[in-house]
Amino acid sequence: MQKRVVFRNTWLPYILVAPQILVTLVFFFWPSWQALESSFYIEDAFGFSREWVGLRNYTELFADPGYLKSFRTTLIFGLCVTFLAMSISLALAVAANRVLRAATVYRTFLIWPYAVAPALAGVIWYFLMNPSLGIVSYWLRALGYDWNHYVNGEQALGMVIVAAAWKQISYNFLFFLAGLQSIPKSLVEAAAIDRAGPGRRFWTIVFPLLSPTTFFLLVVNLVYAFFDTFSLIHATTEGGPADATSILVFRVYNTGFIGQDYGSSAAQSVVLMALVVAMTFVQFRYIDRRVNY
Amino acid sequence: MTVKSVLSATVASIAVASSAIAADKAQVEFWHAMGGELGQMVDTFASDFNAGSDSCQINATYKGNYTENMTASIAAFRAGQQPHITQVFEVGTATMMAAEGKGAVYPVYKLMEDAGIDFDQSAYLPAVISYYTDTDNNLLSLPFNSSTPVLWYNKTALDAAGVAVPTTWDEVEEAARALKANGMTKPFSFGWQSWTNVENFSAWHNLPMATEENGFASLKTEFTFNNDAVVNHIQRIADMGEEGLFVYGGRRGDSRAQFVNGETALWINSSAYYGGFKTDITEFEFGQTMLPLETSVADAPQNSIIGGATLWVLSGHDQPEYTCVAEFFQFLSQPEQQAMWHQNTGYVPITTAAYELSKEQGFYESDPLTDTAIKQLSLNAPTPASKGVRFGSFVQVRDIINEELEAVWAGDKDAKSALDAAVERGNALLRKFEEANG
Incomplete structure (x- = not known):
């Protein structure tokens, strides 16, 4: 049953939503419009002249094999980060949910990494894995594994995935824990009485009931991996070695802020925007149906 | 601080x-x-x-x-x-x-x-x-x-391996081999690879890396650093890598750690590392010398940039x-x-x-040898090929060179195809810059 709220004053609802609308217009629609507009021009760095070039910024992008490869890298990066960050945090949340003593201490420690900026998270991992100084690479060498992410692209990609996922675990953990705590104990107990084992209880009762949280986190994590990770890449591998870790959002940054090629950068961000809109649409359209609220 | x-x-x-x-x-x-x-x-x-x-x-x-x-x-x-x-x-x-x-x-x-x-x-x-x-x-x-880039060396390690400070690329290779035989894991390395091994390598041997006086004369400049001299040079380093004599340590100064903690004894990078080395290096004696000469390309060095x-x-x-x-x-x-x-x-x-x-x-x-950089810069009057480089979107071009060279170090490409690709991709950026600023 839904409740309908009726405002007596006709203007009040509009005034109440106005700040939100304004924020969205100023901080989302206006920049998006500017990006869209700039993507049809080429412009010098200082902004003295701009020239209309139609779709050329786009056609050049898709003629560039490096850009196309970047889609693949981004997809691998995004999926791995999301999967890693969500599965580990779910496991941690389930474990923390059972802890009876000093639960707050555990939780605090698990939430802590969220306070770390993505760039810093990257630098920490970069330092741990530095082939000359890093402790992790020292262990790997002791195990007979030759670690040099400066040369080996797969190792570099693995490293930034771990760093990006590590940073996101805390956030996911918080939501999963809250989700777990809101599941009525009686359901789990009833299943236990029916002789369902812990694994079965988790997969048939807990996990489905967590699905709204999982779905929300899926969207948030993919958006995080696609958009928020450029500073991490920038502070560590700078897209290298070769272009092994050059994800789309890093290219946007690199072309615009390093290369001062605003037209191409804008075109890339428009493509990225379209991609994320499409992805979110698909998620809501198809996955949303399988979520039990 | x-x-x-x-x-x-x-x-x-x-x-x-x-x-x-x-x-x-x-x-x-x-x-x-x-x-x-x-x-x-x-x-x-x-x-x-x-x-x-x-x-x-x-x-x-x-x-x-x-x-x-x-x-x-x-x-x-x-x-x-x-x-x-x-x-x-x-x-x-x-x-x-x-x-x-x-x-x-x-x-x-x-x-x-x-x-x-x-x-x-x-x-x-x-x-x-x-x-x-x-x-x-x-x-x-x-x-x-x-x-300007100089060749930094670990004097203690060179002495231990019984080799003199190298002055040519052949000697660098031999010295690296001797160091390797003496137990050094990453004998040779460098930083800022486009600057040290493409731009300065070209100037040092008085070779242009692009037309139009390395871009000084006009925006129409086109890259030519996929010439035989540079290709052979990059291939030599790649072969050294194959043999374990060279280990790539990242862009800019990332490989500094290799030199400071004694894993690398021959390191090409900026003379401006001196201030830091003076306080950070205590375990061994270090020095700097002029960049090595490729004797098959030039008889004497020109000047560095x-x-x-x-x-x-x-x-x-x-x-x-x-x-x-x-x-x-x-x-x-x-x-x-x-x-x-x-x-x-x-x-x-x-x-x-x-x-x-x-x-x-x-x-x-x-502070002996600290005048290496200035001597190297003023070795000869600068020529059009050695007075510097001036290219639009050069930050991005350097990234392209970084990417292509990294593909060489990883063994994914040979020097020729990597430099050809770098020139082609770089030229595309030059044309775009010319159009935006012409």
């Missing part, structure tokens, strides 16, 4: 700021990219100058690394909030010059002229200023921190402030200031007088 020094610096800057407001001096904003100890020295320059001036106040602000500072300055210009002085690294020169043509930049020679300051361009080292002059040989920006940054003056402010800028530049060029900067950092002095002063002060006896 200790907490105490941060505190005292903060207190000092507050004191300076408040006294400035009281005195109502002309305020000059100076954005730079010198962090850490270098940043403290820049602050010293500013406060020393301020203390000696009744009418000027230089406010030095650290804005992040070179790229960030340049981006911030450009963004500020677009918003009408630009600083008077901004520090731009050498690869941003073409972008700044294009802006000069459109009136965003106040060229240094003109600034000095308008301020009525006697400015003798011949007092500056030719190899340093030739990078920053226009086609009429007018100086556009003031060289501030300039360095610089890297580092210069101070550009942005237009749009009032004349009294620009007079202050001119006075500050004059102050920075004084032999005492330059000698101090040079001796503490390893950057080269920008004037001949500062070099002479350092000699008189006995700096090269107390």
Whole structure:
């Protein structure tokens, strides 16, 4: 049953939503419009002249094999980060949910990494894995594994995935824990009485009931991996070695802020925007149906 | 940097700021990219100058690394909030010059002229200023921190392996082999690979890396660094990598750690690492020498080219402030200031007088080999192939070169196809820059 709220004053609802609308217009629609507009021009760095070039910024992008490869890298990066960050945090949340003593201490420690900026998270991992100084690479060498992410692209990609996922675990953990705590104990107990084992209880009762949280986190994590990770890449591998870790959002940054090629950068961000809109649409359209609220 | 020094610096800057407001001096904003100890020295320059001036106040602000500072300055210009002085690294020169043509930049020679300051361009080292002059040989920006790549070596390790300091690439290879045999894991490496192994390799052997005088003559320039000499050179390093004599340690100065902790004994990178090495290296004796020569390409070296940054003056402010800028530049060029900067950092002095002063002060006896960079830069009069490079979008081009060379080091590409690809991708950016700025 839904409740309908009726405002007596006709203007009040509009005034109440106005700040939100304004924020969205100023901080989302206006920049998006500017990006869209700039993507049809080429412009010098200082902004003295701009020239209309139609779709050329786009056609050049898709003629560039490096850009196309970047889609693949981004997809691998995004999926791995999301999967890693969500599965580990779910496991941690389930474990923390059972802890009876000093639960707050555990939780605090698990939430802590969220306070770390993505760039810093990257630098920490970069330092741990530095082939000359890093402790992790020292262990790997002791195990007979030759670690040099400066040369080996797969190792570099693995490293930034771990760093990006590590940073996101805390956030996911918080939501999963809250989700777990809101599941009525009686359901789990009833299943236990029916002789369902812990694994079965988790997969048939807990996990489905967590699905709204999982779905929300899926969207948030993919958006995080696609958009928020450029500073991490920038502070560590700078897209290298070769272009092994050059994800789309890093290219946007690199072309615009390093290369001062605003037209191409804008075109890339428009493509990225379209991609994320499409992805979110698909998620809501198809996955949303399988979520039990 | 200790907490105490941060505190005292903060207190000092507050004191300076408040006294400035009281005195109502002309305020000059100076954005730079010198962090850490270098940043403290820049602050010293500013406060020393301020203390000696009744009418000027230089406010030095650290804005992040070179790229960030340049981006911030450009963004500020677009918003009408630009600083008077901004520090731009050498690869941003073409972008700044294009802006000069459109009136965003106040060229240094003109600034000095308008301020009525006697400015003798011949007092500056030719190899340093030739990078920053226009086609009429007018100086556009003031060289501030300039360095050049040198070959750093671990004397202790070379002695232990029984080899002399190499002077040619053949000797580098042999020395690396001997070091490897003596148990060194990563005998040879380098940083800033485009600068050290493409740009400077070309200049050192008097080979152009692009048409139109390496871009100095016009925006029509096209890359030619996929020539046999460079290809063979890169292939040699790749083969050394295959043999385990060379281990790539990342872009810029990332491989510094390899040299400092003794994994690498031969390391090519900027002479400006001197200041840090002096305090960080205690386990072994280190030295620097001139870049190795490829004897199959040239009989004798030409001269190396610089890297580092210069101070550009942005237009749009009032004349009294620009007079202050001119006075500050004059102050920075004084032999005492330059000698101090040079001796503490390893950057080269920008004037001949500062070099002479350092000699008189006995700096090269107390810190031997620190004149390698300056000797290397002034080895011969710069030729069109060795006075520097000037390319649009060069930051991106360097990234392309980084990417392609990394593919070589990983064994995914051979030197020829990687350099061909780098030239092709680089030329596309040059054409786009030409179109946007032509």
